[in-house]
């Protein structure tokens with residue numbers, strides 16, 4: 001009954017097997033190996049974006065901060081949701097990597113920015129020499145509240161941002177879960193919707209440590225390469241990072257795992273709705289549920305060995321992963337029910 005986070009899950013055997021296969025003999029370092037070249041092509045093909053630049057890092061924070069730095073000067077601002085990971089969980093990395101840009105926080109129900117809120121934020125931003133200049137919009141899909149932006153919603157937000165000349169970043173720590181939830185294609189959810197750069201997350205969905213910056217404007221590729229190295233994120237034994245991500249994409253494993261995690265969260269949400277005194281704080285649209293439960297229900301679940309984050313006031317976050325089982329979900333529900 002481990003619902004603390006999807007990055008607390010182990011790696012599936014296919015990923016560990018791929019690492020063992022990658023461990024055969026010598027290969028050139030710093031990404032000059034055949035596995036990395038093949039993976040970069042695999043991602044370009046998957047995104048229907050033959051010109052895209054793909055660079056690997058090992059944390060989502062690095063992917064986000066490097067991606068945002070490409071679009072944001074030190075005197076710029078990054079518009080994002082008030083509860084965005086870049087605001088709450090990255091220790092100022094975007095500010096650091098941009099050499100001081102400001103995050104411009106936008107409120108919105110259920111972790112989402114609305115077109116109206118974005119338009120209002122932009123109306124009051126920039127202009128005079130006295131203020132930071134709006135430079136990038138950062139969206140998160142799956143959002144931090146466990147909700148999902150549709151392709152149409154991303155398209156609308158991106159077009160508002162583009163009309164003001166902003167770059168558009170998508171934090172896809174749970175991109176696979178968002179695709180699984182919407183049945184959208186990778187291209188439709190990114191560049192065709194106006195996204196300039198994607199943080200493609202693997203670690204929350206079964207990888208050991210692999211994230212990709214997928215940059216749809218290849219003219220910034222060299223800058224990204226230099227920024228990654230300067231930031232200390234050019235992994236010398238890159239083949240092991242590449243091997244993970246290639247095995248994850250092969251045969252659609254990444255989407256199968258995300259689909260399963262989403263289905264487990266849906267099962268959880270259905271069960272929670274039937275518990276006396278329980279309410280869902282946000283619609284459950286992917287692999288995360290936020291629920292408010294009576295203290296007695298929490299006490300029973302904790303006593304039964306359930307692990308999850310308490311957010312205070314009876315609210316908890318329950319995250320399903322590729323290896324959450326229906327039995328895990330049912331056992332948690334039974335404990336909550338008493």
Ligand SMILES: *Cc1c(COP(=O)(O)O)cnc(C)c1O
Nearest residue numbers: 059060061062085140171173203
């Ligand atoms: C987990 C997560 C990240 C990446 O976090 P790291 O711990 O740096 O890998 C980025 N964005 C969101 C929304 C996340 O949930």
